[in-house]
Amino acid sequence: MITFLQTLIKEQPVRFGGLVAFGLLAGAYGFQFAGYPPCEMCWWQRYPYMAMILLVLASVFTKTDKNRWVLLLVTLLFAADASIAVFHAGVEQKWWEGFTSCSSGLDLTGNIEDALAAINAAPVVRCDEIPWSLFSISMAGYNAIIATGMTIYCAVKFKRS
Secondary structure, eight states: OHHHHHHHHHHOHHHHHHHHHHHHHHHHHHHHHTTOOOOHHHHHHHHHHHHHHHHHHHHHHTTOTTOHHHHHHHHHHHHHHHHHHHHHHHHHTTSSOOOSOOBOOOOOOSOHHHHHHHHHHSOOBOTTSOSOEETTEEHHHHHHHHHHHHHHHHHHHHHHO
């Protein structure tokens, strides 16, 4: 397993990026399943990873995963995610003000009475509160660190290719 990862990191940065994106997205859904519903900015952080996974899968199936332009797209997606995560972490830490809207996961597919009951019973997930942290770093903070590191890694691999 370690040899596989070493080869992936050294020789296949697109696939490694896709694996990291998949792992981070799986972790985010794991936290959601464990009772930590995502706020709006948490969702925004997932979208670049979703796009990256689709891009990497398409490039693997079309055998273009070693194309440097695919690596550039992966780099840009990590950079976009890092930017969103840094902004979100800053909002959580009260370094700057975030957006005024909050979010909650609602199912509004039923009748109007059920929809109103769902709205009234739904928990509001605020973007400026930290629901979980480790060593005083929130999930958005860890995502910012990892996505920034992956942006640098991919940019270096792109420059060398």
